[in-house]
Amino acid sequence: MSSSSPVSLFISRRVKLGHEAEIQAWTKGIRAECSKWPGYLGSQTLERQGDDCDIFDVIVHFESTHALASWVDSDVCRQWYAKIEHLIEDQHMSRLQGFEPWFPPPASAGGPPPPRKWKMWIMSFLCVYPLVNLVLYLFGPLVGDMALWARLLISVPIVTFLMAFFVMPFLSRVFARWLYPSSP
Incomplete structure (x- = not known):
C-alpha cells in the first residue's frame, strides 16, 4: 500500500442500546476535530435502517497513509475515543485504498453487505x-x-x-x- 496515495478508514461500531444519540453527537464532534488535521480529505456517515440502527458506520479519507497514521496515533484522536469506550459493544476498522471507499467492505469485515x-x-x-x-x-x-x-x-x-x-x-x-x- 503506497504511503503517498489517498487512503480511507472504514469504521463500524455497534453501540450499546440507548446510547445512539450520544454516539451521533460524538461522531459530529470527532469529524469536526478530524477535519482540522493535516491531510484530511473528508468523511461520510452511512445510516443504517431497521434492526441495524445500533450500528454506526463512518468512512474517513486522508491524502496518505502517513496522514491517516498521524491522526490515528495522535493524542487528540485517543482522547476522543476514550470518551466512547463505555458506549461501544463492538468495533471494526479497515483501511481502504483506491476505489474501495466508494462502497463499504463486505459483512465479513464488519460493515454492511456491499x-x-x-x-x-x-x-x-x-x-x-x-x-x-x-x-x-x-x-x-x-x-x-x-x-x-x-x-x-x-x-x-x-x-x-x-x-x-x-x-x-x-x-x-x-x-x-x-x-x-x-x-x-
Whole structure:
C-alpha cells in the first residue's frame, strides 16, 4: 500500500442500546476535530435502517497513509475515543485504498453487505457520464486538435480525480438508503 496515495478508514461500531444519540453527537464532534488535521480529505456517515440502527458506520479519507497514521496515533484522536469506550459493544476498522471507499467492505469485515452489482453500475454511470461530458465540454476547445490518446491523457485523470474524491462520495451519501436497504 503506497504511503503517498489517498487512503480511507472504514469504521463500524455497534453501540450499546440507548446510547445512539450520544454516539451521533460524538461522531459530529470527532469529524469536526478530524477535519482540522493535516491531510484530511473528508468523511461520510452511512445510516443504517431497521434492526441495524445500533450500528454506526463512518468512512474517513486522508491524502496518505502517513496522514491517516498521524491522526490515528495522535493524542487528540485517543482522547476522543476514550470518551466512547463505555458506549461501544463492538468495533471494526479497515483501511481502504483506491476505489474501495466508494462502497463499504463486505459483512465479513464488519460493515454492511456491499450493494448489488446493478446498483453499483447505476451509481458508476451516474458519476462517470456527467463528469465525462463536463470535462469534454470545458476542455474540448483547448484539446480539440490533439490526438485522441492525448485528449484522454488529459481528461481521464481529471474525471477520475473528481469521481474518487468528490462525486462518488457525494452520490454514495445521497443514495445510501437505496444502496443499503434494511432488508434484502
